[in-house]
Amino acid sequence: MALLDQTPANAGAAQEGTSRVGQWLARVHPAAWLVVVLLITLPLFANSFILIDIFGWAMILGMIALSLMFLAGYGGMVSLVQMSVAALAGYMVAIFGNSAASEISLGWPWWATLPVAIIIAVLFGTISGALAVRTEGIYTIMITLAIAAAFFYFTRQNYTIFNGFSGFNSLKPPEIFGINWRDHVPFYYLILFWAAVSYLVVIYVSRSPFGLALQGIRDNPRRMEALGFHVTAHRVAAYTFAALIAAIAGILLSWFSNQISPGTAGIGPVIDILVIAVVGGLSRPIGPFIGALVYVLLRTFSLDVLEAVGLDGSRFKLMIGLGFLLIVFFSPDGLLGLWERWKGYMARSRNEFDPLGGGER
């Protein structure tokens, strides 16, 4: 047997180059195409409330939760600092760019403000990661929670840079290419574009050497070390990558809510990101977006639902909490896990009637 010898090139390798894109497109599920078409054509039939306050907000929160999903799902590191990274990017946009607090804001043009804001937020995420990666499990959660809490109290107490309790108001997206990005439809497409880019990049990177190594480290750090990988450096790099997504989302979030303040990254919102990611499912990048949509729908409509049945509307957090408990109780992998189980159940019940169905492969 010719071990370690070159075998003849894979049969499919020759044609592969020409039709790679075609093959890739063919593999996308029809339901996914439906979602893509729906999201692109949404402005044709949805009002600005549905467009921005439901889908826009859900996609922004989904991006921040996606950055957590990347760390937790692929790297096995549950980081609670992602919301703080996003908020810092929002703060930097307010401080270097324009806001109502003109005595602090430097008024830089957008092409200088945005890259600087992203770089600073990514640095913050990386340093947080460097502090957290030497710990495992619950200790990673504790350290990142401590950093997030410190960030919250620091921004609330610091008036010279972060403008203390009130933060910054009237943050608006700039006019670029003659398009007013504050308008609902352009702003919706801006959010959709970055959410889609983050989603596709995470999927792509998950199969790259860097992403595979991260999953290897999740499964077996000791073996990865022995294979010649620098486990700590890899983990820190994962924080850097995740912080980039969170930073972009943070800028969008500050434009979405027109303001940035300590409350943006208070302990509540920090935990909410974890809830969104877990409810959606940490195993695949679509999970956080599903979780974010559920969260936004609950937050927006549970008040009306509660009052309709004669309960105090301010108890919407109870609804979210109960929903979280139920989903985690029935499916450790969130809504994605429920979906997978339902699919498996359907496949099994079909096979009972169809002895030629072959069952699982």
Next chain:
Amino acid sequence: MQTAAERLQATGTANALEIRGVSRYFGALAALSDVSLSIKPGERRAVLGSNGAGKTTLFNCISGDFPPTSGSIRFFGEDITDFPPHERIRRGLRRTYQISLLFGGLSVIDNVYLACRGVSRGRFSLIRPRRNEALMQSASDLVNAVHLTEIQDQPVSELSYGQQRQLEVALALSGAPRFILFDEPAAGLSPAERSELIEILTSLPEHIGYIIIEHDMDVALRVVESVTMMHNGRIFKEGKPEEIESDREVQELYLGGGHG
């Protein structure tokens, strides 16, 4: 620290593995005491001995999973006693583990690809590997060599025990191995899988030497040219397979029990 020229010169003449007076204590317990062993380049040797004889401890010292308490280990002339595991891997030393240490969430091919990536550059690359990339090609050759091509896209956690053992062997063959430590590769395998393993081991390129820890004498004695017997952390006897097999002391000590 040796210069590169010295190292090269040493490599030409030195033994693949030169273990001198290695001891390893766990507290007061001597898992290894004063073990010395020389293995020529390309030599294949079995290490036999009952449970607790120190075989796996010896492997851990050689591979760097934990360092010896005293003594020195040279690998192709280079003193690697204090090297971390990945430095030893980069010099061509490989090992398999008794308990599979694989990446359960990744597919078979990705497991092997990571092992190939670990000894090369571009570990932080964000660009996806193409099917015809050299490393991906060598990964799929290795998967083919251990007869796992048909299931190469399955997650490793879904593999049978025997298939996981075969994958362990593929990981050990990744990169350019010069010497491999096999820790009970046949444990728990079916007879068919055993003969497959023997075929894989005997068809390795001649320059790759190895040490194999194996309880199954049928496997061990068919794939090696020399045997070292260990007992209570010491080397007890060395010789050719047939000498060891017929040695009365060895039979009393090791083959005497259930092995008849």
